[in-house]
Amino acid sequence: MDYKYEAIPSIKHVEKYGENRSALDVHETLGTLDRHWKNSRSQNRRRLVVMISGALGILLFLYWAITGWSHSIQSCDSVRDGFQCQPELSHYWGQYSPYFAVESEIATEVPDQCQITFAQILSRHGARDPTSSKTTKYNDTIANIHANAKSYGKDYTFIRDYIYTLGADHLTVFGQQQMINSGEKYYHKYKSLAQRTTPFIRSSGQERVIESAQNWTQGFHDARTDDLSGSNDGYPYKIVVISEDVGSNNTLDHGLCTSFEDGFDSKIGDSAQQTWIDMFTPSITARLNKNLPGVNLTNTDTISLMDLCPFNTVANPLGRLSPFCSLFTLPEWHSYDYYQTLGKYYGYGWGNPLGPTQGVGFTNELIARLTATPVDDHTSTNSTLDSSPKTFPVGGTTNLYADFSHDNDMTGIFAALGLYNATRPLLNTTLEDMEETKGYSASWSVPFAARAYFEKMTCVGAQEEFVRVIVNDRVLPLESCGGDDLGRCTLSAFVDSLSFARQGGKWDQCFA
């Protein structure tokens, strides 16, 4: 369990970036102690305090190191009191990681002398149960173990008593809380606009996405009510729901592009993942089988048992770490994370010839909002919706937007926007770290309750407005439009860089 010791440096990181509620509380407590210290009059008392706090410090450190207690302080910003997620693990669960603030090389604060004039959030729904096909598969894997295990190895005995109770597709309570927190955070981040403006909100039509949007508005509304002490702000806010039914034009949910959905391209992600499964799982499968004699698990079962770690963790309202998590080592979680990253990149990103095309409709809508001009798109937008100011307002007083979607769709949108264009085609047989992927991974881009912010700002001394993009609190460098050292491009440079989307991507190949 040596990963537990790595918690201490990451505390520093969280304080530095100041994104973590619980860690901030610790920071504030330390500040209070410091003030007490300064007020203390007697020298002797000071010496005593030094001795006691030194001893306490050592004890606390040992306690930390031994029990990993620091992890409960390291909440992933999901549940206010006591999310016990362990960042060394939970940041390596691919798209099943609960949202966390990704380290940003560029400062996340609004640059000096600049003022935010526009903020669009594009959010994934919060943590959910497994999809229905996966939940059947996991249940079968557990049933197979129960039926055939002749004995259970030392760390495996909990499986004997484990009853599979995960549902299917629904947002969990933990996931609802993530969205409430996200709404609050957005309010505070964009308060200068949010005090006066209620965001224009759209949601893709699946129940968990709509519910996520609702929970997000709860958090936004609560934060505003606290801030402005009451005031009727029209809550519950209007949400435009876009159907996910077959044939629906929906920029927040793919489905129209036939070659992408059913053709050769629909298999590329699975194929890339299979190559990597063959590399990293056999040694794990062998260990599992040694500890569960009689069962004969496959490499695919190994993935299922790994999946049960995040899913059981987010099924707990406090995100208490599931015992399935400790069946695997830290390097094994890194391999798992990479497995999920390959699935996204080759399924919906530039690794797939038609992946980025799925994000073109949303990109053209974003251009319309940023430039206050009508939507110009011939891919997945719905012209009925987008030509009406009731369902697609642009310009005027509308400067806050919130859209709710899925991980796969966000991956395609990020690709169409060129956000990870510095990433080279990912290797299927060798794990690449975050430096090698230039900051791209499933857990950094589309975890549960992922959120991208697209901002516009005016700055003193600058003729033109700037655009900045922040994905899970990491300011992206925006190399593709010549981003400056604060991550900004001028609006015109940003729009110019989006020629792929403006030209409709490869939509013409969808029906070839």
Ligand SMILES: *[C@@H]1O[C@H](CO)[C@@H](O)[C@H](O)[C@H]1NC(C)=O
């Ligand atoms: C798991 O499978 C068993 C037997 O097939 C079934 O009775 C049970 O309802 C399933 N549980 C869940 C949560 O799907």
Ligand SMILES: *[C@@H]1O[C@H](CO)[C@@H](O)[C@H](O)[C@H]1NC(C)=O
């Ligand atoms: C999240 O939203 C749903 C649907 O509006 C609601 O039933 C649920 O109570 C909300 N969750 C919380 C924690 O408030």
Ligand SMILES: *[C@@H]1O[C@H](CO)[C@@H](O)[C@H](O)[C@H]1NC(C)=O
């Ligand atoms: C476009 O949106 C309108 C209004 O919601 C809806 O009635 C129509 O079915 C949608 N068309 C498509 C192709 O999605």
Ligand SMILES: *[C@@H]1O[C@H](CO)[C@@H](O)[C@H](O)[C@H]1NC(C)=O
């Ligand atoms: C990874 O696998 C996919 C699917 O087989 C393939 O399209 C892609 O070219 C492979 N990537 C590399 C870098 O070989």
Ligand SMILES: *[C@@H]1O[C@H](CO)[C@@H](O)[C@H](O)[C@H]1NC(C)=O
């Ligand atoms: C385990 O299953 C594989 C096929 O998945 C089979 O080839 C192998 O013989 C089985 N081993 C045992 C010990 O049953």
Ligand SMILES: *[C@@H]1O[C@H](CO)[C@@H](O)[C@H](O)[C@H]1NC(C)=O
């Ligand atoms: C829906 O999308 C298709 C494919 O791009 C397009 O032909 C059709 O006109 C769109 N329908 C609406 C209502 O926008």
Ligand SMILES: *[C@@H]1O[C@H](CO)[C@@H](O)[C@H](O)[C@H]1NC(C)=O
């Ligand atoms: C990202 O790369 C693709 C493929 O090379 C290119 O077509 C697209 O224009 C790039 N996007 C941006 C915003 O630079």
